[in-house]
Amino acid sequence: MLQLERITRAYELGGERAGVFGVTLEVPKGCLAVLAGPSGSGKTTLLQLAGLLDVPDEGEVRLGGEAVSGLAEQARCDLRLRRLGFVFQAFNLVPVLSALENVMLPLQLQGVAEGEARTRAEAALERVGLSDRRHHRPGQLSGGQQQRAAIARALAPDPLLVLADEPTASLDHAHGGPLMDLMVELAQERGVTFLVASHDPAVIARAHRVFRLADGRLVGEERT
Amino acid sequence: MILARLALRNLLRQRRRTALTLMVIVAGFLALSLAGGFMAQTFQGLSDAAIRGGLGHLQVLPPGALEGDEAQSLEKALPDGEALAARLRQDPAVAEVLPRIQFMGLLSSGPKSVAFLGTAVDPALEPRFMATAEAMEGGAKAPGGAGSRWLAADPAAREVLLGTGLARALGASVGSSLTLMSTTRDGALNAVDVDVVGLQDLGLRELNDRFLTVSLATADQLLDAAQARSRLSVVLRRPQSTAAEQARFQTLLPGTSVKPWFELASFYRQVKLLYFAIFGFLGLVLFLVVLLATANTLLMSVMERVREFGVLRAMGLQPRQLLKLLQWEGAFLGLLGSALGLAATLLLRAGLNALHLVMPAPPGTSHGYELNIHFVPLVYFIVALGLQATLQVSALFPGIKAARLRIVEALRHV
Numbered sequence: 001m002l003q004l005e006r007i008t009r010a011y012e013l014g015g016e017r018a019g020v021f022g023v024t025l026e027v028p029k030g031c032l033a034v035l036a037g038p039s040g041s042g043k044t045t046l047l048q049l050a051g052l053l054d055v056p057d058e059g060e061v062r063l064g065g066e067a068v069s070g071l072a073e074q075a076r077c078d079l080r081l082r083r084l085g086f087v088f089q090a091f092n093l094v095p096v097l098s099a100l101e102n103v104m105l106p107l108q109l110q111g112v113a114e115g116e117a118r119t120r121a122e123a124a125l126e127r128v129g130l131s132d133r134r135h136h137r138p139g140q141l142s143g144g145q146q147q148r149a150a151i152a153r154a155l156a157p158d159p160l161l162v163l164a165d166e167p168t169a170s171l172d173h174a175h176g177g178p179l180m181d182l183m184v185e186l187a188q189e190r191g192v193t194f195l196v197a198s199h200d201p202a203v204i205a206r207a208h209r210v211f212r213l214a215d216g217r218l219v220g221e222e223r224t
Numbered sequence: 225m226i227l228a229r230l231a232l233r234n235l236l237r238q239r240r241r242t243a244l245t246l247m248v249i250v251a252g253f254l255a256l257s258l259a260g261g262f263m264a265q266t267f268q269g270l271s272d273a274a275i276r277g278g279l280g281h282l283q284v285l286p287p288g289a290l291e292g293d294e295a296q297s298l299e300k301a302l303p304d305g306e307a308l309a310a311r312l313r314q315d316p317a318v319a320e321v322l323p324r325i326q327f328m329g330l331l332s333s334g335p336k337s338v339a340f341l342g343t344a345v346d347p348a349l350e351p352r353f354m355a356t357a358e359a360m361e362g363g364a365k366a367p368g369g370a371g372s373r374w375l376a377a378d379p380a381a382r383e384v385l386l387g388t389g390l391a392r393a394l395g396a397s398v399g400s401s402l403t404l405m406s407t408t409r410d411g412a413l414n415a416v417d418v419d420v421v422g423l424q425d426l427g428l429r430e431l432n433d434r435f436l437t438v439s440l441a442t443a444d445q446l447l448d449a450a451q452a453r454s455r456l457s458v459v460l461r462r463p464q465s466t467a468a469e470q471a472r473f474q475t476l477l478p479g480t481s482v483k484p485w486f487e488l489a490s491f492y493r494q495v496k497l498l499y500f501a502i503f504g505f506l507g508l509v510l511f512l513v514v515l516l517a518t519a520n521t522l523l524m525s526v527m528e529r530v531r532e533f534g535v536l537r538a539m540g541l542q543p544r545q546l547l548k549l550l551q552w553e554g555a556f557l558g559l560l561g562s563a564l565g566l567a568a569t570l571l572l573r574a575g576l577n578a579l580h581l582v583m584p585a586p587p588g589t590s591h592g593y594e595l596n597i598h599f600v601p602l603v604y605f606i607v608a609l610g611l612q613a614t615l616q617v618s619a620l621f622p623g624i625k626a627a628r629l630r631i632v633e634a635l636r637h638v
Contacts, residue, residue, distance in 0.1 A: 053538055053631045074542060081540025088635070092535040096233035106539050108226040153539075 001193045002027040002050060002161055007059035009045055020046050020216040022059070027161075027209065030191040032184055036204050037213035043197035044165055046213070050195055051084055051163040052076045064160060081110055085154025087164035091146040093138040099149040100125065100134040106157050124152035128182060144175030151182065155192065164196040168203055180206045227545060231552030234525065241521055246561050248517040249615075252510045253565025253607055254572065259503045260603030261573060265596050267496060273427070274489035276355035278343065280322060280457030281466045282473060283488060284308065285481045289455070290488075298325065298409045298452050302480065305453025312458060317469055319461045322349050323453040325443045329406030331386075331436065333394040340390060341434045342404070344443030347375035353459050356437060362425025363388055368397025372422030379441040384418040389433030391423050398422060404438070408448040416446045511614050518557060519618035522550060526622040533626050534634025543627035550626060554619030555612070562608035569604065573597045 003026045010019040020042040027033040035043040048054045050061060052068060061069035068079060080086075085106075093102045103121035108114065125134050128148040138146055147167060154162045164183070168176030184206050186192045196203060204210055212220035235242045275281060286300045302308055309321040325344035330337045351357035357374045364372040366388040375383050384404065386396060396402060400420040408414050418438065426432055443449055460469055466484050474482040486492065526533070533546060581595040 048632050048635075051538070053635070077537075077540050077542045079540075080538065084540075086535075086538050088535065090531075092531065092635075094230070094532060094535070096230070096237050105226065109539065109541060109545075 001029040001031070001064060002195060003060075003062040003065075004046070004050060005060045005062065007046065007049055007056045007061065009049055009054060009056045013040075018042075018045075018216065020049070020213070023213075023216075023218045024059075025211050025218060025221070027193055027195055029160075029193050030187050031208045032187040032194040032196065032206065033209040033211065034204050034207035035195065035197045035211050035213060036199060038199060040215075041213040042216035043199075043213055045216075047163050047165055047195060047197045050161075051086060052080055081106060082157065083160045085157065085159040085162040087147070087150045087154050087162065087167045089166040089169045091138065091143070091150050091170070093146055093149055093153070095138050098135050098137055099130060099141065099145075099152075102138070102149055103153045103156050106153060110157060121152070121156050124156040125149070127155070127186075128152045142175070143171050144179065147171060147175070147179055148182070151179070151186075155186065155190075159192070161193045161195060164194060164198075166198055166200075167196060168198065168200050173202065176200065177202055227549045228552045228556075231549055232556055234529070235553055235556055238525065241524070242557070245518055245521040245557055246564060249514055249557065249561025249611060250565040250568055252514045253562055253611060254568050255510055256503075256507055256607045256610075257565065257569040257600075257604055258573065258576075258597055259506065260600055260607065261569075261597035262595075263499050263503060264598035264600045264603065266499065267492070268598065269593065270489070270492040270495055271486070273355070274492050275463075275485050276353070277426075278324065278345075278354055278356065278457060279485040279488055280353070281460040281463055281485055282458040282470055283483045283485070284312070284456040284458060284473070284477060285483060286455075287479060287481050289481060290483075298327070298447055298449055298454065301325075301409075301449075301452040301454050302456065304451050305456060306451045308477070308480075309453070309456050312456065312473075317460055317462065317465070317472075319459045320349060320353050322346060322353060322457040322459070323440065324455050324457060325440060325447065325449055325452075326454040327406050327443060327447055329404060329446075331390065331394065332403040332405065333396055333400065336394050337405075338390060338393045339434070340404075340436050342406075342436050342438060342443070344438050344440045344449075345375075347439045348377045350375075354457075356424070359424040359426050360385070360422050362427075363423030366423050366425060367392065368400075369423035371398045372424075375421065375437070375439050379439070381439065382416060382418045382442050382445075383421045383439065384442070385422045385424050385437040386420055387432035387435040388423050388425050389429065390436060391420070393433065396420050404442075404446055406446050408446075409450075409452065410448065412448075414446055414448070416442060418442060507610075511610060514611060515614050515618045518554065518615055519621055521557075522553060522619050522622040523625070525553070526550070526626045529626075530629060530634050530637040533629055534631050534637065537629065537631045538635065546626045547620075547623040550619045550623030551616060554615040558608075558612040558615035561615075562611055565611075566604055566608070570599075573599065 005024050007023045008021050010017055023046060035046055037043055049056050056069055060067050100121055103124050104117040107117035107120055125131050128151050130145060130148050133141060133145055168179060180203055183194055187194055208224055210222040211218055286302050289300050305323050309323045312318055312321045327342045329340060331340045351374055360372045363369045368391055398420055401417060403415050403417050405415045426435055460466060470482055470484045577596055582592045583595050584592050
């Protein structure tokens, strides 16, 4: 599903060279893979490169076998819109929209008719157990509920790959665990591929595959 | 439509800021629309004054009448003016033709003599189409003007109406007997005794000091005019077709010069230019204020939503769609501001007009006028259009800034 081939992306941080260097990895379909490592190890940088939010200095990102990192900005936008889903540490729901409208947003940006978008968004919210809160705005939802809405938003367009950056970092254990269980279920039941950046042991424990990073380099890979 | 909905929600998110921005737009709309209504009143007043002051909608003149020294005698005249007038009256576009003679000479009262500029008119037709008779309302209130009346239609009557300044210079009043002296078409000196039947306040001091009005019959006797007339004032049935009729009549009447009123009313043209310059500058300043205020609002809104824009871009929103989102916000501000501005304009206009405020006399004129700000939908439309364009321009820079955000940096923004 996702292949990163000798990916390098370097930048200056506090006068030192940081980033990721020559990383190669592969995430198969329906797999929940975790990029693990301490802060500054390059997890988020790699996630952003895999999510086409940034362009590697060297190497290639392949999605479904197709080389995508060299595509023009418009094509990358289109791929993100139709093939990728994102879940952020700070949830990042649009505050002026309700949970339902947030989930409908990527569908409507794709040009899906409002009625169909509503049906699909309601189904996605149902799947994450948030139907009863669908008309609430993000400010009226708890952290766990917001992250569930964010997952529903990422899943509603039926993406090939969902990228999650520290999805449990803003949640306590009581909310983080069920959220990871949900992602594992989605991967197993619906074949959704997840690439998660996290240093949370609870997340790593649930992963099908763990890629360990240190100082921007891949230092280990574990399969369960 | 999702972008439009997002834009509207974003405006509602910062209600106080949006309200302040709307107030700036409303103030701009209000100022420009009221100024436009005031200008329309002024232009209407001046055009009425010019048309009904004797020009009519069209003037038929002898060729070259406006070149060189403007002749105040029948030296340059339409030799068959009355016949030409009769012919023109047959035209279906013409409501009436008013022949006029313009002349000059000396007006004597005993040992006193004053130079005058005279106009001879048809006493029967003139009050029906021109405001000359209305000028007597002011004249009747002037010293010596009591009992003022219009010229008698009787061709045998030898009567004169004097400008208030001219009457004062001669010590004349209604009932005084004076002598008009001028030269005939042949150049001979001639004089006619006339009775003062009224005084006129023509609105301009310079005119009041020199101007008098007599009947065409009186002028005919004084100048030996016969059929000759200085000019014909043509009143059209459809004033809005003045320009088209001018071209047609010019073709129909070779050997004459046909001019529309607005080419001859130099005061009207000068005031119009002045107003356009003054209110144009005022408009420019107001548009600039609106531009800066709204650009500031939208830019602040962008700076507060950097992370949100990063998320939208990560989700696949194209840079041009972010530009469009900001354009929608500008569009809503403009539409709402113009709608509120229009409502405020109509309310304030009604209030101001109801007060019957009297404006001071404009420079060079002798009396003020009541403020009556006109209802001018075209002005409202143009102001709304201008403001809308300003809003779209003001949304451009914040939109470009948003569109140029690097996603990874925007997502890190705190």
